[in-house]
Amino acid sequence: MTGAATILLDTGPWVALHCRDDHFHGWVCDQFARITGPLLTCEAVVAETCFLLARNGHDPAKALNLLGRGVVKVGMALGDEATSVQALFERYDNVPASLADACLVRMSELYEPCRVFTLDSDFHIYRRHGRKVIPLLRPE
Numbered sequence: 001m002t003g004a005a006t007i008l009l010d011t012g013p014w015v016a017l018h019c020r021d022d023h024f025h026g027w028v029c030d031q032f033a034r035i036t037g038p039l040l041t042c043e044a045v046v047a048e049t050c051f052l053l054a055r056n057g058h059d060p061a062k063a064l065n066l067l068g069r070g071v072v073k074v075g076m077a078l079g080d081e082a083t084s085v086q087a088l089f090e091r092y093d094n095v096p097a098s099l100a101d102a103c104l105v106r107m108s109e110l111y112e113p114c115r116v117f118t119l120d121s122d123f124h125i126y127r128r129h130g131r132k133v134i135p136l137l138r139p140e
Contacts, residue, residue, distance in 0.1 A: 006111040007137065008104050009039040009072055011048040012119030018053055018062050024119055027139050031117065040075030040111065042103035076107050084109075095122055108134045 016022040017032060046067070050060035066072040078085065081103070088102040097105070101122060108114050108128045116123055117137040128134050 004113060005135070006075075006114040007035055007037075007039045008075070008107050008111065008114055008116045009041040009045065010104055010116060010118035010120060010123075011045050011052065011100055013117050014041075014045070014049045014063055014066075014072075015052045015056075016119065018058050019056060024139060031137060035117075038070055038073045039117065040073055040107065042076050042100065042107060043074060043078055044098070044100035044103050046074065048098070048100050076103060076110060078103060081106050081110075092126065095125060097122070097126070101126065105134065 013024070013028045013031065016024040016028040019025060022028075046063070049063045053060045053063055067074070078099075084106050085099070085102045088105050089097060092102070095101075101120065104116055104118075104123075105126045105128060108116060113135070115135045115137045119138065123134055123136055123138070126134055
């Protein structure tokens with residue numbers, strides 16, 4: 001399914017994977033089963049995922065288990081890309097973009113070809129390199 005494209009993991013699918021009562025749980029499980037190779041994400045997505053799992057009564061350690069097993073890897077250090085992420089905040093101040101979204105947009109510029117695995121409709125608005133559509137893995 002993924003071919004040579006890197007899959008960038010957003011918060012929504014990661015949370016849905018661990019929440020059986022989530023509307024997208026089945027779809028997300030199917031996608032995880034099809035993806036080969038590690039998924040890449042950023043620190044902000046890890047933090048959001050753990051926060052949302054804990055807030056909804058789920059164990060955030062399950063998300064971290066995927067990091068420990070190498071299924072998910074952190075593919076960008078925010079400190080190295082802070083200037084670029086800041087520029088994305090300024091560009092999308094009308095949306096507004098979360099830190100996780102801005103980091104994933106930046107990662108989509110760093111990892112080409114890629115697809116962002118998300119449930120977030122804002123990724124239809126965001127552009128990489130100013131004008132390029134970000135390829136998505138998202139239920140339609």
